[in-house]
Amino acid sequence: MAYVANTNRVNNETISPVPPVGGLGGSNDAYVYDKSGYVTGQGEATYEYDAARQMKRYTRNGASVRYAYDGARHRAVKIQTGDTTRYVYDNKGHLLFERSSASYSQRSYVWLDDIPLAVIDQKTSGELLGVYLIETDFANTPRYLRRLSGNTSTPVWQWPFALYGEVPANCVLRDIRTDMGKG
DSSP: OEEOTTSSOEEEOOOSSOOOTTOSSOOOSOEEEOTTSOEEEETTEEEEEOTTSOEEEEEETTEEEEEEEOTTSOEEEEEETTEEEEEEEOTTOOEEEEEETTTTEEEEEEEETTEEEEEEEEETTSOEEEEEEEEEOTTOOEEEEEESSSSOSSOSEEOOOOGGGOSOOSSOGGGHHHHTTOO
16 A cells, blocks of 8 residues: 555555456555545546535446435435345344345345344345355454355355454455355
8 A cells, every 4th residue: 555645545555466447346546535535536436425424426437326325324225227225224223124126136134232143135026045144253243154054164255354454355245146156
């Protein structure tokens, strides 16, 4: 990482191997900041914020994703080309449910107090696609997702613990259906 002189702002990151141009694997381009210190761009990507400083739009390579928030400042809607995903939270701010219009799927999250326990994927018709158990660390941060049945030893998603958070998660939760061969 390279920092802007005399600040704590990252100028750019070096990702190796170099991500493909236009891909979703990141960018080695320099960050662009507004006067408040919020990232407003990086290479082909631009970020826009609302008055509450929550991201309202992300644009990259001509594709745009918009976000809307509820009164508690939780992301309530994500709108992208051909898909709208809606999110529902409990009064403690735990994500309970999400539903995608394009994939005709829904995902439920099971909690025990502040500990996330499981993810249940199903079609909007009710057909079960998969149940996954969540393994958390000492701070209840999800670190592994494993199938409830079948190959339970290999995680379908993982985010290994590392000091200072320098290790990214290895896949997007939305890609679990592809991993299961049902995508």
